[in-house]
Structures are given as structure tokens and as C-alpha cells.
Amino acid sequence: MTLKILSVVGARPNFMKVAAICEAINELNALAAAKVVDHVLVHTGQHYDSNMSDSFFNDLELPRPDLCLDVGSASHSVQTARIMERFESVVLNERPHAVLVVGDVNSTVACALVAKKTWCRGDHETRDFVPKLAHVEAGLRSSDRTMPEEINRIVTDSISDYLFTTEESANRNLLREGIPEERIFFVGNVMIDTLMRYRSKAQESTILQDLQLTDAGSVKPYALLTLHRPANVDDKRVFTRMLDAFLDISRRMPVIFPAHPRTLKRIQEDGLGDYFVDHFVQGPEPWDSQVRIRVVPPLGYLDFLNLMSEAKVVLTDSGGIQEETTILGVPCMTLRENTERPATIAQGTNVLVGSNPEIIIREFNQVCANGRGAQRSPRYWDGKAAKRIIQILVNDFSQDLAISVPAYESNAKELIQN
Numbered sequence: 232m233t234l235k236i237l238s239v240v241g242a243r244p245n246f247m248k249v250a251a252i253c254e255a256i257n258e259l260n261a262l263a264a265a266k267v268v269d270h271v272l273v274h275t276g277q278h279y280d281s282n283m284s285d286s287f288f289n290d291l292e293l294p295r296p297d298l299c300l301d302v303g304s305a306s307h308s309v310q311t312a313r314i315m316e317r318f319e320s321v322v323l324n325e326r327p328h329a330v331l332v333v334g335d336v337n338s339t340v341a342c343a344l345v346a347k348k349t350w351c352r353g354d355h356e357t358r359d360f361v362p363k364l365a366h367v368e369a370g371l372r373s374s375d376r377t378m379p380e381e382i383n384r385i386v387t388d389s390i391s392d393y394l395f396t397t398e399e400s401a402n403r404n405l406l407r408e409g410i411p412e413e414r415i416f417f418v419g420n421v422m423i424d425t426l427m428r429y430r431s432k433a434q435e436s437t438i439l440q441d442l443q444l445t446d447a448g449s450v451k452p453y454a455l456l457t458l459h460r461p462a463n464v465d466d467k468r469v470f471t472r473m474l475d476a477f478l479d480i481s482r483r484m485p486v487i488f489p490a491h492p493r494t495l496k497r498i499q500e501d502g503l504g505d506y507f508v509d510h511f512v513q514g515p516e517p518w519d520s521q522v523r524i525r526v527v528p529p530l531g532y533l534d535f536l537n538l539m540s541e542a543k544v545v546l547t548d549s550g551g552i553q554e555e556t557t558i559l560g561v562p563c564m565t566l567r568e569n570t571e572r573p574a575t576i577a578q579g580t581n582v583l584v585g586s587n588p589e590i591i592i593r594e595f596n597q598v599c600a601n602g603r604g605a606q607r608s609p610r611y612w613d614g615k616a617a618k619r620i621i622q623i624l625v626n627d628f629s630q631d632l633a634i635s636v637p638a639y640e641s642n643a644k645e646l647i648q649n
């Protein structure tokens with residue numbers, strides 16, 4: 232019998248994580264005499280614009296989803312409820328042994344809840360069963376419960392059977408919350424698996440030339456900005472104060488801003504268009520890009536990876552970018568008061584700057600003076616996290632399903648530290 236794993240993607244930061252899982256499953260099946268894992272990929276449709284979703288399937292060579300739920304945007308409650316309603320029939324029809332969710336978006340928590348509340352019919356030899364739930368990137372905590380992602384993380388972790396963690400702080404958080412030690416697996420970071428796999432391919436991207444960031448073959452200094460969290464962009468006063476700081480920086484070097492659709496909406500509704508020049512529509516006129524922020528549409532994975540790798544500094548409120556810049560050795564200024572990823576500060580290039588313009592400018596000056604840091608890798612951010620996850624899952628099911636498991640990732644079951 233094969234192990235049936237159903238993986239969920241929904242929003243942009245999920246795609247690079249599940250890409251590593253797909254790759255690990257393909258490798259395992261190729262190694263084995265008979266197919267070991269039957270993989271079903273479900274896309275909830277939380278993100279649906281082609282540059283927020285389709286372009287990632289192309290760049291990351293992801294298989295087309297087996298099922299699309301097309302839920303689209305709505306309030307948190309409505310979006311979560313829609314996903315749950317549609318995902319329940321998927322679980323009933325597919326009857327997976329395990330449901331695998333990644334990260335902390337609404338699709339993660341919605342599908343986690345459904346997985347643990349749905350009884351699937353057994354066949355003539357097996358009883359009815361509830362699928363096992365695997366959470367990839369478990370245990371991260373910002374301790375800020377006003378963040379929707381923090382609620383999603385806590386709820387998902389509290390009901391998961393397998394909690395796959397990326398850093399030591401996550402192990403400690405889970406133990407503190409009473410999660411039994413035997414459910415916690417310190418495997419590393421699947422997003423970094425994907426970064427390592429595509430790093431050299433990303434260098435073929437022409438984005439630096441497209442944005443006129445090269446000069447006689449060498450890269451000009453520039454800052455890369457991403458910003459979409461409600462806490463930063465929904466309050467016009469907070470947003471405007473930050474924009475003033477970015478304008479200040481843009482007088483020193485171009486600030487490239489691939490803007491998330493929700494941020495663009497705020498810019499339009501709040502009448503903040505004068506802060507920006509649209510690179511591909513209006514410019515950049517040399518004088519203009521020195522006094523305005525250069526906005527571009529959301530970029531695909533390879534273009535963004537290339538742009539991030541060559542940046543002088545990255546300013547962001549994203550979670551994943553804090554981790555990617557750590558591996559790339561690019562200074563990262565995080566536009567938040569807290570982070571659920573402390574390894575990026577202790578062992579990486581990240582510094583928290585919040586939304587205060589004076590602190591943003593002060594840190595920017597510091598980064599310019601210090602230059603690029605050394606590349607450092609938190610433990611197990613080594614390109615093998617997805618393999619460890621798949622090895623752990625197949626090992627666990629091997630007896631029940633009489634699967635013969637090839638030796639694949641030998642140090643899969645790490646003891647948690649501390």
C-alpha cells in the first residue's frame with residue numbers, strides 16, 4: 232500500500248515550502264522499487280493573481296494542483312470558513328493518511344482544523360480514521376496575539392500530530408505549551424531547501440537589467456523593500472511616517488518596492504501615490520527615482536531571489552525574507568517590533584527596527600557603514616529538511632501500511648535540543 236499525503240498550498244509563502252516537499256517525495260519514489268508516497272496537492276485559492284500564485288508554480292516547477300478550491304479574498308472569518316467548507320469534501324473523497332500544512336496563513340489553520348475533525352471511511356480491511364496532521368514550520372511564536380498569523384500558528388500546533396520545527400526556539404516554545412516531546416521533530420527549514428536548489432538558476436534572471444540596476448556589468452547599490460502587514464499599512468499615520476523614512480533612503484540609493492496587492496490598495500485609498508514612481512510605467516527618470524520609491528508589481532520567485540541576493544540591504548515586514556537574507560548574508564532590517572524567527576537575529580543578518588523613522592534611518596546608516604555580513608547558517612538549514620520530513624512520515628507509517636522504505640535521509644529523527 233502507498234502512503235497518501237495531501238499537501239495544502241494557499242498563499243504566496245506556501246509555494247516555496249511545498250515545492251521542497253514535492254521534490255523530496257519525487258526523489259523517494261524514484262529511489263524505491265515501488266511507489267511509496269501518493270501525493271495530492273490542493274490549492275485553496277487564498278492567493279489567485281497570476282503574480283501571487285501561477286508564476287510560483289512555473290518558477291518552482293511545481294506540479295499543477297490536483298484540486299483548486301478557488302476561495303479568493305474575504306474577511307478572515309469568511310475566508311477561513313470557505314476553505315473549511317470546501318476542504319472537508321476533499322478530505323472525505325481523498326481519504327489521505329496524512330494532511331500536511333505549512334506556515335501560518337489562513338489556509339494553514341483552516342485545513343488543519345478540517346483534517347482533525349473529519350472521519351474518513353476505511354476500506355474493507357481498515358477502520359474509519361481521522362488523518363494525521365503534519366505542521367511544517369511549527370512552534371514559531373512572536374508572542375503578539377494581534378497578529379493573525381500568531382493565532383493560526385498556535386491553533387495549528389495545538390492539534391498537530393507531527394510538529395516539524397525550523398529552529399531551537401520553536402522546540403522550546405512547543406514544550407512550554409505542553410506539546411509532547413515525541414511529536415516534535417527538529418528538521419530544519421524547507422524554504423531554505425528551495426532557496427539552495429534555485430539559487431544558481433536565479434542568477435539567470437534579467438531583473439537587475441530590467442530595473443536598470445547594473446552599470447557596465449556591475450551592480451549599483453540599491454535597497455529592496457517589501458511591506459504588507461496590516462499593522463504597517465492599514466494605519467495611514469504609521470504608513471506615512473515609514474514612507475518618509477524610505478524616501479530619505481531613496482535619496483541615497485534606489486529603493487525598489489515590489490508591492491503586495493493589499494499595500495497597493497492602501498496607497499490608492501489613502502492617496503499616497505506621490506511617494507512612488509511606477510518603474511515600468513513612468514520611469515525611472517534619473518531625477519525621479521532619487522526622490523521617490525520605485526514601485527514594481529509583485530515579482531516571481533527567481534526574480535525576487537536574484538534581487539534579494541544582490542541588494543545592499545533588505546527592508547521588510549515578511550517572515551520568510553528574514554530567513555532567506557540570513558542564508559544569503561544580506562543585511563535585513565525588519566519593520567516590526569518582534570519576530571517569531573529569533574535565529575535570524577542571533578545567528579543571522581536580521582535586526583528589528585519597527586516603524587519608527589529615526590530608528591529606520593539610524594540602522595540604515597549603520598548597515599551602510601558595516602557592509603555585508605558573513606554568511607551563517609542556523610542548524611539544519613542545509614537543504615535537507617524536506618527529505619527528513621518525508622523520511623519521518625514514511626517510517627512512521629511503514630508498519631501499518633507494510634511499506635518498504637528505502638534508506639533516504641539517515642539523520643531524519645533528530646532529538647530536540649535543550
Ligand code: UD1
Nearest residue numbers: 242243244277278279280283304305336337379380492493
Ligand atoms: C497573507 C498571509 C500573510 C502572508 C501574506 C503573503 C494570512 C492571515 N496572511 O496575507 O501571513 O505574509 O499572505 O503574501 O493568511 N489580494 C489580491 N490578489 C491575491 C491575493 C490577495 O489582490 O492574489 C488582495 C485582496 O485585496 C485581499 C488582500 O490582498 O483582500 C489580502 O489578501 P489575504 O490573502 O487575505 O492576506 P495577505 O495580506 O495576502
